[in-house]
Amino acid sequence: MSRAPHAPADPYLLGTDPEEARRLETQHRLWADATRDLWDRAGFGPGARLLDLGCGPGFAALELAGRVGAAGSVLAVDESDRFIASLAREARRRGLAQLAARVERVEELRLEPGALDGAFVRWLFCFLPDPAQVIDRVASGLRPGGRLVVWDYLNYRATTLQPRSPAFDRVLRAVAESWRRSGGDLDVGGRLPGLIAEAGCRLLDLAPLVRFVRPGTAFWDWPTQFFFSHVPRLVEAGLLSEAERRAFEDEWRAREREPGAFLQAPPMIGIIAEKE
Numbered sequence: 001m002s003r004a005p006h007a008p009a010d011p012y013l014l015g016t017d018p019e020e021a022r023r024l025e026t027q028h029r030l031w032a033d034a035t036r037d038l039w040d041r042a043g044f045g046p047g048a049r050l051l052d053l054g055c056g057p058g059f060a061a062l063e064l065a066g067r068v069g070a071a072g073s074v075l076a077v078d079e080s081d082r083f084i085a086s087l088a089r090e091a092r093r094r095g096l097a098q099l100a101a102r103v104e105r106v107e108e109l110r111l112e113p114g115a116l117d118g119a120f121v122r123w124l125f126c127f128l129p130d131p132a133q134v135i136d137r138v139a140s141g142l143r144p145g146g147r148l149v150v151w152d153y154l155n156y157r158a159t160t161l162q163p164r165s166p167a168f169d170r171v172l173r174a175v176a177e178s179w180r181r182s183g184g185d186l187d188v189g190g191r192l193p194g195l196i197a198e199a200g201c202r203l204l205d206l207a208p209l210v211r212f213v214r215p216g217t218a219f220w221d222w223p224t225q226f227f228f229s230h231v232p233r234l235v236e237a238g239l240l241s242e243a244e245r246r247a248f249e250d251e252w253r254a255r256e257r258e259p260g261a262f263l264q265a266p267p268m269i270g271i272i273a274e275k276e
């Protein structure tokens with residue numbers, strides 16, 4: 001599969017090209033019910049003033065803007081000017097004046113203290129070398145009683161293709177190494193509850209976000225899009241050989257023809273916390 005070479009100036013490990021934007025859209029659609037469930041339980045509703053941190057092209061932010069309505073507000077922040085420009089365009093097209101999109105590195109996030117009713121941070125902390133200082137910034141922006149909803153990976157090595165595939169296991173190790181090399185951590189979810197508590201937020205719930213995904217179902221697109229777009233980057237980065245890439249693709253496609261095959265998808269944690 002061919003793809004445009006990764007722009008060297010692009011700091012986000014997975015790139016900001018249209019292929020990644022489409023992957024994020026699929027991912028949001030497939031996980032939308034679980035996401036809405038966390039928002040409901042956090043009380044994100046009409047009139048709320050919310051932050052969506054590391055919003056990407058903004059599929060969640062657009063939904064949140066609908067949820068809070070004209071009386072509320074959503075501030076969507078991402079370091080990618082490409083993602084933010086596309087989100088701002090879409091917000092204008094839909095007439096969502098309550099949605100503001102801002103280019104900013106989250107390490108330099110500036111928030112008015114105590115002005116937010118809620119914050120949503122999904123699939124961001126795994127990319128950050130120092131999640132603690134970003135959590136502190138988010139917590140300082142929440143009012144007492146404001147709610148934080150966080151969603152990220154943990155225990156990544158539990159991801160398995162069944163029947164077991166040595167080629168897939170090699171890819172998985174290379175993916176985790178690519179994250180580590182860029183300063184991130186696919187096990188960050190295990191540390192997040194402690195960091196959130198240290199930032200002065202009381203944990204209300206820890207939700208397991210775990211799925212078994214079968215070929216031929218809609219959810220199968222989620223890992224397929226991820227691995228088929230990221231594996232070529234692993235080859236470019238010298239973390240996998242071309243032969244290992246081919247072996248992975250062959251075994252993945254072979255599993256798609258096996259009636260009993262499934263993927264234990266990368267485990268994730270959903271966290272709901274309240275600013276004290």
Ligand SMILES: C[S@@+](CC[C@H](N)C(=O)[O-])C[C@H]1O[C@@H](n2cnc3c(N)ncnc32)[C@H](O)[C@@H]1O
Nearest residue numbers: 012054055056078079080104105106122123127
């Ligand atoms: C996997 S995407 C998740 C997007 C969105 N939160 C979602 O759930 O669909 C991660 C996003 O984090 C952004 N990001 C990564 N590191 C960042 C940083 N240091 N500052 C700001 N944004 C960052 C990337 O640009 C990317 O849009």
